[in-house]
Amino acid sequence: MIDRAAFHKLSCGLYIIGSKTGERFVGCVANTVLQVTSKPFQLSVTLNKENATTKAVQESGRFTASVVDEAMCMETIGRFGFHSSTELDKFGEVAHALDACEVPYLEQDCSAWFSCRVVGSMDVGTHVVFVGEVEESGVLSGPHPMTYSFYHLVKGGKTPPRASSYTGEGTSSDVAADNAAGAKVAEEDGLKHAWRCTICGHIEYVDELPENFSCPVCGVGPECFERIEL
Ligand SMILES: Cc1cc2nc3c(=O)[nH]c(=O)nc-3n(C[C@H](O)[C@H](O)[C@H](O)COP(=O)(O)O)c2cc1C
Structure with missing residues (x-):
């Protein structure tokens, strides 16, 4: 095993x-x-x-x-x-x-x-x-x-899929594909804006990010996210 x-x-x-x-x-x-x-x-x-x-x-x-x-x-x-x-x-x-x-x-x-x-x-x-x-x-x-x-x-960092040490710690192997899937759901839900991680490009499709939110792809906090209109 x-x-x-x-x-x-x-x-x-x-x-x-x-x-x-x-x-x-x-x-x-x-x-x-x-x-x-x-x-x-x-x-x-x-x-x-x-x-x-x-x-x-x-x-x-x-x-x-x-x-x-x-x-x-x-x-x-x-x-x-x-x-x-x-x-x-x-x-x-x-x-x-x-x-x-x-x-x-x-x-x-x-x-x-x-x-x-x-x-x-x-x-x-x-x-x-x-x-x-x-x-x-x-x-x-x-x-x-x-x-x-x-x-x-300490930094709260994550490991991207291309790193040798990637073991599949819950991050997506394709940020673009994940964003596209999220965008579809957001459209169905009538969401008008979302939040994009300025570090790795991940988009979180929610109205507001919780204070203790951390990017599921690269691990940074809400301060590294920018609001985008959909
Ligand atoms: C913490 C961390 C460790 C990484 N380790 C490696 C590594 O050892 N080998 C590797 O090929 N990529 C590693 N990566 C991923 C590359 O840095 C990443 O895929 C990068 O975007 C490649 O850029 P390039 O296409 O401009 O070369 C690591 C990334 C992070 C954040």
Whole structure:
């Protein structure tokens, strides 16, 4: 038998992976960065084949990993973890720096950064495991690297379906399909407005959001929702 709860006991951190495709910067959140060896220094990261970042890493042979600090806000995590780089310039409005190969990495609210050249990869079905040799790294000002457990327990964050660690914790695998289904019911009920999560795009079809409401997809509170007319 597989007890899904056992997977929640695995410890890991939270990282922003950066890469580029041509001149375009892309990136995503990952909780799957690990140090593989120290002679040479190598890191691995496991990325979903559907991610724009995965294709960019395959094309460019390069990625950066920034260690997320506990101070990072949910808006930034949501920007990188719940949107696709194909529809959003994720680094556009976020302070970032470039490594020697001009691949972007986040500095603000991060504890350290690494720049890697891909030296190997393994197809593991839904995901690809990339191994990168570290060519540059540095310590940043964030004193407390965010653990995955902190993200869940303190920040109230959720795991989207494309993450390697997704175990089906009650979130939908398709926000757009869920929104469409909700819209149909709202129309039948004559609802005039609804609330859209500015972090992940989920739409809650109710008149008012309760004070203690949390987004069923990404976990943020009512303050991150905007009212939309239907
Ligand atoms: C907490 C968290 C952890 C995640 N971990 C991973 C991961 O390890 N690997 C992965 O491929 N996606 C992971 N994701 C999902 C990607 O960040 C997400 O699918 C992102 O929108 C992909 O963006 P892209 O298409 O621009 O690359 C995670 C997301 C969150 C919020």
